Amino acid sequence: xxxxxxxxxxxxxxxxxxVTLSCEQNLNHDAMYWYRQDPGQGLRLIYYxxxxxxxxxxxIAEGYSVSREKKESFPLTVTSxxxxxxxxxxCASSIDLAGYNEQFFGPGTRLTVL
Amino acid sequence: RKEVEQDPGPFNVxxxxxxxxxxxxxxxxxxxxxxxxxxxxxxxxxxxxxxxSGNEDGRFTAQLNRAxxxxxxxxxxxxxxxxxxxxxxxxxxYGQNFVFGPGTRLSVLP
Numbered sequence: 001x002x003x004x005x006x007x008x009x010x011x012x013x014x015x016x017x018x019v020t021l022s023c024e025q026n027l028n029h030d031a032m033y034w035y036r037q038d039p040g041q042g043l044r045l046i047y048y049x050x051x052x053x054x055x056x057x058x059x060i061a062e063g064y065s066v067s068r069e070k071k072e073s074f075p076l077t078v079t080s081x082x083x084x085x086x087x088x089x090x091c092a093s094s095i096d097l098a099g100y101n102e103q104f105f106g107p108g109t110r111l112t113v114l
Numbered sequence: 115r116k117e118v119e120q121d122p123g124p125f126n127v128x129x130x131x132x133x134x135x136x137x138x139x140x141x142x143x144x145x146x147x148x149x150x151x152x153x154x155x156x157x158x159x160x161x162x163x164x165x166x167s168g169n170e171d172g173r174f175t176a177q178l179n180r181a182x183x184x185x186x187x188x189x190x191x192x193x194x195x196x197x198x199x200x201x202x203x204x205x206x207x208y209g210q211n212f213v214f215g216p217g218t219r220l221s222v223l224p
Contacts, residue, residue, distance in 0.1 A: 100146045
């Protein structure tokens with residue numbers, strides 16, 4: 001089955017720790033995205049990548065980092081510099097960056113900072 | 115003004131009812147429009163794209179009014195399984211320009 005997987009589903013972190021969220025897709029999509037969702041708010045773009053070894057900051061990139069070494073994988077690191085990291089993190093992909101293309105989402109990771 | 119605004123909800127309707135959601139957007143350069151559905155604590159999934167001429171998919175009808183910069187979603191004959199949050203999504207040009215509305219929550223009651 002083609003799709004996007006994210007792991008872990010739930011993640012608990014102590015303040016001051018970096019954590020890495022995994023995102024893998026087997027849809028052969030070029031473009032991948034990371035979003036953050038807070039209660040009652042729309043999704044906000046953290047980072048996006050249109051091709052391997054290239055990625056760009058989104059609207060709220062501070063305190064986050066990414067890599068795109070393989071087409072299938074786009075991991076997100078939440079660093080200790082992110083002031084309010086508790087949120088629902090969603091990874092998405094699309095065929096390319098054309099705006100009319102649907103974005104497919106993974107099941108998400110819920111990060112809680114203790 | 116937020117880029118994409120939606121009816122705040124929640125909408126609580128009986129099974130079989132017809133319900134309509136509205137969404138307004140502020141950027142007149144927006145070119146692509148979508149409705150996504152998000153179940154509680156799950157990921158969003160595409161419900162339908164919205165075309166200039168309006169489009170229908172079974173019980174769901176989406177309309178676009180570019181002049182007034184709003185999009186609507188009509189659900190007829192509501193089912194219990196329609197209970198979810200409906201996200202309006204607007205895109206100016208590229209995938210990184212997707213702007214998600216805050217969502218409107220629908221509860222269909224037996």
